[in-house]
Amino acid sequence: MAPLEENGVLWVLGPVEEGWARIGPIDDSAPKPEGRSYHAMTSDGVDKIYLHAGCPEKGRLSDMWSFSIRWRTWKQLADAPGPARGGASIAYTEGQVWRMNGFDGKVEHGGALDVYDCAADAWQTITYEADGKSGPTARSVCSLLALEVGGKPSLVTMFGESDPSNLGHAGAGNMLGDVWLFDIASKTWQLVETSGPTPPPRGWFDADVLTAKPSILVTGGLKATNERLDDAWILAF
Secondary structure, eight states: OOOOOOOTTTEEEEETEEEEEOOSSSOTTTTOOOOSSEEEEESSSSSEEEEEEEBBBSSOOOEEEEEEEETTTEEEEEOOOOOOSOOOOEETTTEEEEEEOOOOOOOOOOEEEEETTTTTTTEEEOOOSSSSSSOOOOOOEEEEEEEETTTTEOOOEEEEEOOOOOOOSOOOOOEEEEEEEEEEETTTTEEEEOOSOOOOOOOOEEEEETTTEEEEEEEEEETTTEEEEEEEEEEEE
């Protein structure tokens, strides 16, 4: 499957203008990431957008890039620990980009949080038991978000695919519906118990943090029945 190749271009939606704008590298000849699908992106909220891994036309990637909005330049950073993968999740917080999960073409990965230090351009790894008790099980096409819960810097991962389909990118595997909270200071996971109606398990969805209070917006995705979703849910802490 060939990804869309736009030569390092990003598209920005202006909520005031209610329109899209194209932002490309100022120097077309400078190094830039190749086209890909099933990649992960996050931002420092100031100037840098981080791009990680994904699937080019053949194989999978483990690279890491940053794009400066101000200077309109791409910079290749240190590669993440292997294996190369698609469907990983990354989140930025406090000068670090956290990476977990993903699919390497054979199995889904779990049991490790890889942490990129933006100042040092270096990675370190925090391991945990991916047994569904001490930490979340292996998965891909899920989410990873940084927010404060109870005044503590935390990460939240949720949902995702745990058993890929024989159809590969054309079909859904087994989908998960659990939510896990990671306390960055103590480096421990906690399964989040929710009340009331809950969204159906899914992968390939989108999620983001609502800044007004500690809560997460989830929208869309793919069910295990291969049905596309167009719903929206809010998880409040």
